[in-house]
Amino acid sequence: MPEKNEALKQLANQEYQYGFVTDVEEDRLPPGLNEQVVRQISSKKNEPAWLLDFRLKALRRFLEMLEEKNEPTWAQVDYPSIDYQNIIYYSAPKTPVELESLDEVDPELLRTYEKLGISLEEQKRLSGVKVAVDAVFDSVSVATTFKSELEKKGIIFCSFSEAVETHPDLIREYLGSVVPYSDNFFACLNSAVFSDGSFAYIPKGVHCPMELSTYFRINASGTGQFERTLLVADEGAQVSYLEGCTAPMRDENQLHAAVVELVALQDASIKYSTVQNWYPGDKNGVGGIYNFVTKRGACRGARSKISWTQVETGSAITWKYPSCILQGDGSIGEFYSVAMTNNCQQADTGTKMIHLGKNTKSTIVSKGISAGRGQQSYRGLVRIGPKAEGARNYSQCDSLLLGDECGAHTFPYLEVKNPDATVEHEATTSKIGEDQLFYCRQRGLSEEDAISMIVNGFCKEVLRELPMEFAVEAQNLLSVSLEGAVG
């Protein structure tokens, strides 16, 4: 089928839309990782001594792991070894950090966001649904909107460094309580050198009136981005948090090692949505982002709920397992994921559901789409502890293959130590059905539209979990990637 191959080629030739570099004056440290760098980052941010201690402990552990060559190799991804001494660990635009309104933001930055299609102005104007955006440009949070409105409700939503100054008690209590500094190789690196991120605290009984949102963007070359997000929902609180990522086009691979910690206390509910479209590298696999992220939520209280939704279309390598620790009785964990790999992209992603409390429930729905020479793996753990009476899990992992050079893999781990638990796992792998395509074409749809429709239908279960404005973006991202694609 030459027509089909042509279309597949077009899919493979899809260029990265967000490849541009913003010229903003930057304040950066020389490359390298040592105690001095960590101390400098800490002092630039006027951090208290306990936080510096936390960083230094993490640094020592990381250097130990580096020496023991403990970099994880179990994931189904392949990349040349990273020289951790050749990375710039701090880079910030030289704009004043304290900003009252958007007008004070460097217009250059605003234009960047407009190109990204997330214009803060536009978002401000969005009627009905208000979105508060904490934009992270390289490593420093530059603008936080709707802050005063949130303050009225007692909600704290600010950059991580600001929170360290204004709410040190909260940070001290929760930082590292879900992802300890020594948790894994990349979380350890992040704990040592994290530069900024977002912090949100929803007080007791408050339902956050708007979606909280952060946009990450890696700009400067040769920098790694190490942001840290901490989200605490106190008893009975509810919040929905959106996270989106883009990076300009760069030839060398850039490292992104973030840590996200969520804490849900009794009856609280957190919904965390991600749309990730970092630069995936060109069609020969040159450049792109290494996205090595540790995301974990703890359902500490009874009946609490954490829901992860992710649409992963970017990054050269994705290594990401948003997890839920279901401690509270009757707590609920959810994971909805769409991952798309194209060209030479590799993704090893999935989740961990650790059931500790009684009657805990978890749902996993993972959809993988692999095209070009993309390699994609679902790796998930469901663990039912001995005391998790009545625990329930349902997992479904489906993969769709477009093209004969791509791969789709499934590595679920189910560990059940309680006979009262019910665990189900299902996975299927197939290509787009010829009969489905034929049917659609027979009804007058072009092959492209048919593919796009089938893929959207394939992902529907996940896309419908996204908040409205993200669902639109995610659908656009998927169809952009599929433009001209015929499977």
Place this chain on the structure above:
Amino acid sequence: MTSAEKRSISAWLEASARIVDVGDEAPFLREARSQALATLSGQSLPTRRLESWKYTSLNEIAKIEWAAPRGPLQKNQELPATPLSRQAGLRAGLIDGRFVTEPETPKYQGARLVSLSETRTGELAPSGCLDVLGQVADLKRHFFTALNTALLDDGACLEIEPNAQIAEPIHLSIVDSKSQTLSCPRLALKAGAGSRATLVIEHLTFGDGPRLAAFVSEIIVEPQAELDLILVQREESESFLASNLYARLEQHGRLRVHTLTLGGRLVRNEVVSELAGQGAEVDLRGLFIGSEDRHIDHQTTIDHAVSHCTSRELYKGVLGDSSRGVFCGRIIVRPDAQKTDSQQSNPNLLLGEKAEIDTQPQLEIYADDVRCSHGSTIGRLDPEALFYLQSRAIGPESARAILTRGFAQEIVETVPKAVGHPQLESLIAGALEAATAQAFGEGP
């Protein structure tokens, strides 16, 4: 490494070096042995740090000082008779790794089951399966295969002649009789083109004391051949068994393996099947029943190397008391293996309060025109089914027993009738009774 483990391994390596020195046979065997010896030197028993041993600890084996298999070849040793072996036409046994046959083996049409040592030293006419030996097994990946090969001295050669149709099952009993001794039984099997046969392999132990067996079987299924393999593992509760089975299937070859794990202290099954010819079909079925604190580990690999092959896999676990089951089913579809059709399923019944199951159904797919699925479930008996039976005046205990038997029955159904379904069922019923005694004793 414990000191006992060090002593065991050095005893094994010494014994292996002695065998390598003899040099009385085909050079490839000598070479395989020295390769295995080289692979082993400096190694310890696999630990849980290795991904494939993540859920199975060999600490208990490491604590015991094991002797190497030794002693002169004992001829005319008596072959144990079991309900299953009575169904068989052709019989032989590997007692402590030594080939034993009935005093007067009838001349059997179409199949030849002989001793590896006698056929390679020229006492018997050379067997056609000598060229299977060392060709299918993976020394590098599996410690116990390397161990078995390093100590390779005797074994069973089963050759099914091309186009032979053998209705009666062939029976091979594998017996460990010496306490605290490692035994290395080995089987080389060639199913000739177009042939059809059934082989029952029954693992037994005689006497008390801990046993360790590293059993390796290598199988080549030639074009259009059909082979049924039934492994019945029912050792005593102090026995450790590592059974590694390697099979290569050629065009339109068919292999069905039933693994029934009913006994043993710790049983590790490794089944590796390579679909190397188009149209080949493999069907792996397993039933494992755990009671007390037994540990049963199944690792399977189905490698779709070429296109148009089919694989089916169904492993069922029933775990009582504080027993632990592990299942890792890996399906690989290579880049050119288009039109692959593969299904895997692993339902488990957890009955004991402290029972545990760790399951990993894995798919690794590098081709696009495939149909692959896997599923795994873990749970207890369906309360609605129990209620239904009780509403029909069946007591709760019997209702549970009926449902558990029904769960296990599915595996037996596909075993060829000639093997002896009533005999198998009674063996399974015994194991189920042991596994469920505690769980079902309580009543609702």
